[in-house]
Amino acid sequence: MSALTFCTLTIGLWSVGKGNIRAHQRFMTGSYFGLVGAFIGVIAVPDRRLPQMAIHDLAGLVLWVAALALTAGLTVAGLLQLRMKVRD
The missing domain is CATH 1.20.5 (Single alpha-helices involved in coiled-coils or other helix-helix interfaces)
Structure with a gap:
């Protein structure tokens, strides 16, 4: 999962550098929800x-x-x- 997070953050930052704000927003939102999901998983099964x-x-x-x-x-x-x- 950390490799996926690394990829989504990298692509999101690359997208904003290229001026593709929509792709940046989507990758950052996906990364955020992944983080929230991981947090919930840790809380649910400590x-x-x-x-x-x-x-x-x-x-x-x-x-x-x-x-x-x-x-x-x-x-x-x-x-x-x-x-x-x-x-x-």
Whole structure:
């Protein structure tokens, strides 16, 4: 994930240097949301139990991942609706 962050920040800075403000905004926004997602992941699983859950509590892990996927989907849907309202 740190390699991805390094790439998005580099491309974002390169884009603003080339005058492509729209690409810069998108890469910086993506990098920010990635940082927020990583923070939430650290808070949600502070003791890094996911590998242990995969071995000892697979049903709990599946439920946890499904809840995260649902939350992410609802967040993206809400952001898309907000973006459409702003355009109107």
